[in-house]
Amino acid sequence: MPALPKHNPARRNKTATRATLTREHDVKMPPLPERVIGTEDGPEVTDWREQTLAWWADIWASPMAPEFEISDIHGLYLLAILVDDFWRNPSTALAAEIRLQRQAFGLTPIDRRRLQWEIERVDEAQDNGARRRATRKEPQPEKEPRPDPRAVLKLAT
Template sequence: MPPVPKQNPARRNKTATRATLTRVHNVKMPKLPERLHRSEDGVEVTVEWHEMTLAWWADIWASPMAPEFEKADSHGLYLLAVLVDDFWRNPSTALAAEIRLQRQGFGLTPIDRRRLQWEIERVDEAQDSGARRRAARKEQAPKEPKPDPRDLLKLAT
């Protein structure tokens, strides 16, 4: 009989951030602050956010991750928005690397969500695919059984 595994409640392979995220939520998208830019002569001017940054911002707050963000997280997301905006205005590998590094903590990519143990609820998809599989099984006609090759051996004896 194999040994029984030890039951140690202190040892679990779960993180404190583990969560199942739902696609439907009522989190309101915060408005991006004014985008200030220092001109070459040192004067600060207000510039419009790049359209790709605005789309990115809307996608984040419409995503299943939005309910996980605390109010304190918005400051980090604002800083990330500035980096994203700078990237769309003047792309560089240095900016891309910094964006990749900064977005990790917010679960914005599949690998980040996996590290945080965040799963996006897929109830409808699972139910639909299960119903399709069951229907396909019912539609298949029963097959005639193949002859057993061992029957040939019985004839030889």
């Protein structure tokens, strides 16, 4: 069977989730809902832990924030509850569940790799270029040219 033409390959190796994420964005951080925990006396409204609030702010300040759809907020709320529960009473079971749930949101480098999300590195490249230009050595004057070693050869007649 003949191969498909190169301009129309059967497998394009493209991923629907591929994106280049920018550090600058204008996504507003949504507020966390009321935190309700179960106690012996029934449900009780309480404050979110400081670690959870910092985690929530970090997520919405991150380059991944523009990728979140409105429907993702519910999963992020559930993840926030897990994170808050972990900081109240750490356990390996909660840590494992947090690890599983955060994969869908690209919150770790390996998750971003799996989703093929790349964070734009323009600033880093510009900084490195400026640093190289600043440390570039002045060109040295050329040394006197050496004589051509082939000049000693004579044509045999």
